[in-house]
Amino acid sequence: VKKEDFMVSLEKLKNVKHTKNLIELKPWKSVFDTITSPMITALGLKDIPESNLSIGFAYITKPDNISGPSHKHPFDQWIFLIGTPENFLDLDADIEFELDKKVEKINYPCYAFIPKGMYHCPLVVKRVGKPFIFIDARLTREASIRPTG
Amino acid sequence: MVKAKIASFDKLKNVVREPNVVELMPWKSIHPEIVEPMITGLGNMEVHDSHLAMGFGRITRPVTMGLPTHKHPHDQWIWLIGEPEHFHEFDADVEMTLGNKIVKINYPCYIFIPKNVMHCPLAVKRVGKPFIFIDARISEEASVRPKTYKKHTPVKYIAPKKKK
Numbered sequence: 365v366k367k368e369d370f371m372v373s374l375e376k377l378k379n380v381k382h383t384k385n386l387i388e389l390k391p392w393k394s395v396f397d398t399i400t401s402p403m404i405t406a407l408g409l410k411d412i413p414e415s416n417l418s419i420g421f422a423y424i425t426k427p428d429n430i431s432g433p434s435h436k437h438p439f440d441q442w443i444f445l446i447g448t449p450e451n452f453l454d455l456d457a458d459i460e461f462e463l464d465k466k467v468e469k470i471n472y473p474c475y476a477f478i479p480k481g482m483y484h485c486p487l488v489v490k491r492v493g494k495p496f497i498f499i500d501a502r503l504t505r506e507a508s509i510r511p512t513g
Numbered sequence: 514m515v516k517a518k519i520a521s522f523d524k525l526k527n528v529v530r531e532p533n534v535v536e537l538m539p540w541k542s543i544h545p546e547i548v549e550p551m552i553t554g555l556g557n558m559e560v561h562d563s564h565l566a567m568g569f570g571r572i573t574r575p576v577t578m579g580l581p582t583h584k585h586p587h588d589q590w591i592w593l594i595g596e597p598e599h600f601h602e603f604d605a606d607v608e609m610t611l612g613n614k615i616v617k618i619n620y621p622c623y624i625f626i627p628k629n630v631m632h633c634p635l636a637v638k639r640v641g642k643p644f645i646f647i648d649a650r651i652s653e654e655a656s657v658r659p660k661t662y663k664k665h666t667p668v669k670y671i672a673p674k675k676k677k
Binding site: 382383385386387388389390391401402403404406409412414415416417419421423439440442444446448449450451452453461463464466468470472473474475476477478479482495497501503504505506507508509510511512 | 550552590592611623626
């Protein structure tokens, strides 16, 4: 089976519900030409009512600008940039990520918290010494709360 | 090269490098079957307002985690997925107690554990290929149940340089 035969676009992605709270993840094809391995994504409320968290996973092997232009939105988001499972700590890449109008240079395993309303992106992978994992996690706007003001 | 000693989870201190950017440091699993270093983002313990805590482990052999059966007042999610070249390929047999059922899993998945639902243990019975285990949880305050949700714009990615 060729990759193209089983990878759909994100718009057509349908994960499979096995029970009320158990979702089988199906592969989809990145819009970025440099991301060739299948992506998987938990679709939050689309998969399960009350599941306020969506998360997508990608395997990055080549430099690219893997984001849109600078933007903001009314929900919290997190980006994880980590090594592969044999050693999650081993991130050998150079990344530039614009966060709150400031470019952060990243060459260590990390996550970035993007509070709702904060401008962010582009996220540019400048160099890949070793392939790594990119994760995009986001809460619903209803769960993006600020109990302490 | 001298291998640095890896901290236990209770001594884990990630490094806040920029106001919202946190370098992840290694910690040692309490399960001897999990040999590679774990990493965990500690949520609002390290960044104010950051309600998501998320930990990652590599599973290479059978192991039972999460004993005893328990519940908590926050939402949690468990991901069981293949290694990065093929996240969607999962070759293992796992049993997880969720509510009053044991679910059997042999496919890449996630499990949503709503607040106050009894769950665990999570028993990895067989490992055909090593896989990634992820434990994600949000704060009690963020574990909301609104009567209605505002319409969310679907996630859309734009590839500025995509070839036609």
